[in-house]
Amino acid sequence: xxxxxxxxxxxxxxxxxxxxxxxxxxxxxxxxxxxxxxxxxxxxxxxxxxxxxxxxxxxxxxxxxxxxxxxxxxxxxxxxxxxxxxxxxxxxxxxxxxxxxxxxxxxxxxxxxxxxxxxxxxxxxxxxxxxxxxxxxxxxxxxxxxxxxxxxxxxxxxxxxxxxxxxxxxx
Amino acid sequence: xxxxxxxxxxxxxxxxxxxxxxxxxxxxxxxxxxxxxxxxxxxxxxxxxxxxxxxxxxxxxxxxxxxxxxxxxxxxxxxxxxxxxxxxxxxxxxxxxxxxxxxxxxxxxxxxxxxxxxxxxxxxxxxxxxxxxxxxxxxxxxxxxxxxxxxxxxxxxxxxxxxxxxxxxxxxxxxxxxxxxxxxxxxxxxxxxxxxxxxxxxxxxxxxxxxxxxxxxxxxxxxxxxxxxxxxxxxxxxxxxxxxxxxxxxxxxxxxxxxxxxxxxxxxxxxxxxxxxxxxxxxxxxxxxxxxxxxxxxxxxxxxxxxxxxxxxxxxxxxxxxxxxxxxxxxxxxxxxxxxxxxxxxxxxxxxxxxxxxxxxxxxxxxxxxxxxxxxxxxxxxxxxxx
Numbered sequence: 271x272x273x274x275x276x277x278x279x280x281x282x283x284x285x286x287x288x289x290x291x292x293x294x295x296x297x298x299x300x301x302x303x304x305x306x307x308x309x310x311x312x313x314x315x316x317x318x319x320x321x322x323x324x325x326x327x328x329x330x331x332x333x334x335x336x337x338x339x340x341x342x343x344x345x346x347x348x349x350x351x352x353x354x355x356x357x358x359x360x361x362x363x364x365x366x367x368x369x370x371x372x373x374x375x376x377x378x379x380x381x382x383x384x385x386x387x388x389x390x391x392x393x394x395x396x397x398x399x400x401x402x403x404x405x406x407x408x409x410x411x412x413x414x415x416x417x418x419x420x421x422x423x424x425x426x427x428x429x430x431x432x433x434x435x436x437x438x439x440x441x
Numbered sequence: 442x443x444x445x446x447x448x449x450x451x452x453x454x455x456x457x458x459x460x461x462x463x464x465x466x467x468x469x470x471x472x473x474x475x476x477x478x479x480x481x482x483x484x485x486x487x488x489x490x491x492x493x494x495x496x497x498x499x500x501x502x503x504x505x506x507x508x509x510x511x512x513x514x515x516x517x518x519x520x521x522x523x524x525x526x527x528x529x530x531x532x533x534x535x536x537x538x539x540x541x542x543x544x545x546x547x548x549x550x551x552x553x554x555x556x557x558x559x560x561x562x563x564x565x566x567x568x569x570x571x572x573x574x575x576x577x578x579x580x581x582x583x584x585x586x587x588x589x590x591x592x593x594x595x596x597x598x599x600x601x602x603x604x605x606x607x608x609x610x611x612x613x614x615x616x617x618x619x620x621x622x623x624x625x626x627x628x629x630x631x632x633x634x635x636x637x638x639x640x641x642x643x644x645x646x647x648x649x650x651x652x653x654x655x656x657x658x659x660x661x662x663x664x665x666x667x668x669x670x671x672x673x674x675x676x677x678x679x680x681x682x683x684x685x686x687x688x689x690x691x692x693x694x695x696x697x698x699x700x701x702x703x704x705x706x707x708x709x710x711x712x713x714x715x716x717x718x719x720x721x722x723x724x725x726x727x728x729x730x731x732x733x734x735x736x737x738x739x740x741x742x743x744x745x746x747x748x749x750x751x752x753x754x755x756x757x758x759x760x761x762x763x764x765x766x767x768x769x770x771x772x773x774x775x776x777x778x779x780x781x782x783x784x785x786x787x788x789x790x791x792x793x794x795x796x797x798x799x800x801x802x803x804x805x806x807x808x809x810x811x812x813x814x815x816x817x818x819x820x821x822x823x824x825x826x827x828x
Contacts, residue, residue: 283461284559289501291568301572323687327572333683353586356639362564364575369636372576374586381687385576398593415571432593436687 300330300339305414307344311406315380317341322438323381327416347404349375349422350430352383356393371396375422376436383436386416390423399429445827446541447664447671448788449548450480450657456620456773459558460651465505466512469554472653472778473513476550480657481668484514487657488546493523493533493553495777495812499560513552525681527723529553530654530780531810531819535677537658538821542674547660554653555775562649562776581646581726583814585638587691588728592640594692597731597746599640605727606631606645606771608755613768615756615797620650620773645727645771652775654782661827672788675805676707676822684814693736697811700818701737708805708822714739714753717822718803719763719790721783723810725770730754734764737809756798766790766798780810784821791825 297305300316304327307314315326316339323332324343331338354373360366371393374383388396390405402422412418452475454460460468469492477483490513492506502508506522513520523533530553537551555562563579576582591597610626613619626644634644664671680700682689701713710716722737724730731745739762740748752758756766765771767786770779787808789795795803804826810819 287501295571297571305571318687321687325687333686334688353590355582355585355589355641356636357582358636358638359579361567361576366576369639372582372586382685384573386574387576398590416574419574432590 298330300328303342304328308416308418309412309414311409311412311418313345313347313377313404315343315345317343324379325382326377326380327384343379345377345379347377348425349377349402349404350435351388351396351398351400351402352376352435353398354388354396356396369393373402373422375402381436381438384416386419387421388423389421397429398432399435401425401427401429443544444542445661445664445673446538446658447661447673448656448785448823449659449664449667449669449671450476450482451785451789452476452479452655453618453782453785454652455618456650456652456775458620458649458651460556461558465500465502465554465556465559466509468556468651469509469552469653469655470512472554472655473550473552476655476657479669482657487514487518487548487550489519489521489540489549490515491521491523491533491537491540491549491551493529493551493777493781495524495526495529495555496566498565499562499776500556501560513550519546525812525817525819527725527776527812528780528810528817528819529812530778530782531784531808531821532679532780532817534656534658534781534784535679535819535821537656538674538677541658541660544660548663549658550655551658551781552653552655553778553781555777556651557649557775558651581638581641584726584729585641587815588726588732589640591692591728591732595743595746598750600628601731601746601749602640602645602727603628603631604749605724605730608757609724609765609769609771611757612766612798613772616767616772618773619768620648620652621768641726641728647725647770647774648772650773650775652773652778654778654785656781656785656788669794670792670825672791672823672825673827674821675824675828676704677820678703678707679819681817684816691815692732694815696816697733697736697818700820704820704822708824710805710822713737713807714762717762717805717807719766719787719800720807720809721767721769721786722764722807723770723780723783724765725774727771730764733809737807756800763800766795766800780812780819783810784808787821788823791823793825
């Protein structure tokens with residue numbers, strides 16, 4: 271029996287039917303401002319008028335207080351590792367080779383963490399409280415995206431005690 | 442609450458990697474039919490149907506409840522769909538119970554499901570967003586840093602996570618419906634299994650399962666006529682909080698603490714470890730057992746991992762408060778159904794109908810589910826007696 275005939279006799283129990291969804295991302299005021307600044311190589315967050323915490327990326331409101339955030343705060347490019355995971359599985363469509371470190375980072379002056387890659391160090395040396403700095407791509411590659419920062423890399427500064435990471439200084 | 446409500450029928454499919462023998466509609470119908478059989482009822486005895494399902498993006502099917510009306514015998518009947526991410530199985534049971542307690546309906550069929558073999562749950566929600574680098578590494582990648590922070594704060598022995606992975610699989614080996622059947626699993630095997638998201642290993646993570654779970658919930662009058670022992674619903678509560686806000690306590694979320702406090706107050710529970718005979722708690726990654734032991738007040742802050750290591754939550758160690766006797770989410774994870782399975786298994790225990798994973802004489806049990814970024818919580822307390 272030819273392969274074609276054999277195939278015809280196999281019962282079909284399912285078919286692959288991929289769904290593709292293409293969206294236009296409407297950033298909204300706060301995120302649009304943030305992305306515009308990221309395109310210029312700047313990290314700009316927003317301060318909550320009520321609890322004074324600084325959000326980055328800003329989403330236009332403080333989820334704890336339920337109030338709009340308007341005051342912009344330009345933040346430095348140094349951060350502290352709040353926590354992290356070493357990932358051993360590849361991300362589909364992403365060239366990063368496992369194992370790689372994804373860290374929850376709190377930029378100096380901010381009170382919330384965001385995710386980014388950590389590199390230029392041994393995975394086993396990464397720790398909570400470690401100080402790191404943004405490594406930006408070449409400005410010619412900058413777009414409206416957090417990927418303008420290629421990764422964060424360790425800097426020679428003392429660790430921050432875990433209890434102090436992301437906390438308001440005067441709180 | 443105006444009316445008492447009780448679980449009078451429970452139906453579950455076998456949980457496994459692929460249910461190629463049935464469509465999604467066939468899967469939910471199987472569970473629903475078994476629940477009706479368990480209650481000795483027919484489709485005609487049902488007043489309304491409530492379906493629960495995790496994100497539509499998983500199977501790529503939008504509003505699947507419409508397609509499921511035929512399979513669930515609810516043409517011309519009220520039907521409603523609930524969606525609260527991974528906690529949806531729990532929330533759905535609570536919505537169904539609320540409709541009976543309100544007096545709106547006398548008897549409801551409620552069903553939840555997931556067919557992970559037809560979906561891509563790991564990546565379906567990892568779509569690119571410009572304000573974040575595209576690094577989402579699935580649920581494990583999200584929860585691993587939170588687990589690391591728990592381990593740092595408590596200085597927990599790394600063995601605690603491994604112990605949960607072994608304990609829940611040994612429980613699962615007593616439950617013929619459980620997906621993973623690993624009766625000979627050892628601490629060494631778990632420890633040597635590949636790292637996925639350090640500190641989480643492969644065997645410390647839940648499987649991907651196909652499966653459905655269904656309940657028949659009825660009011661007091663109908664429950665009294667039920668041929669099998671009802672599981673009386675003694676309290677229900679849901680709470681949620683945002684995924685991200687400054688100062689959020691991620692290790693022990695406020696919404697979980699508040700939800701437990703509410704449901705315990707309704708059921709008259711003052712000391713959960715003592716008052717409950719067992720609990721079915723949503724633990725998709727091993728470390729979430731010690732974390733939830735503390736969040737739910739079964740252990741003092743920082744002490745959950747010790748309780749786990751001492752065997753307090755293990756049937757095989759004759760623990761005083763067995764958790765996840767069915768094998769839990771670590772043994773079977775049809776996402777949308779996983780919360781309802783916790784609620785159903787709590788009910789099976791107080792009905793005295795849990796087979797080889799029965800806790801002798803169980804009278805009061807907790808069912809718990811969480812979802813999203815550990816921000817949605819649903820819990821119920823069921824008892825063998827009305828009050």
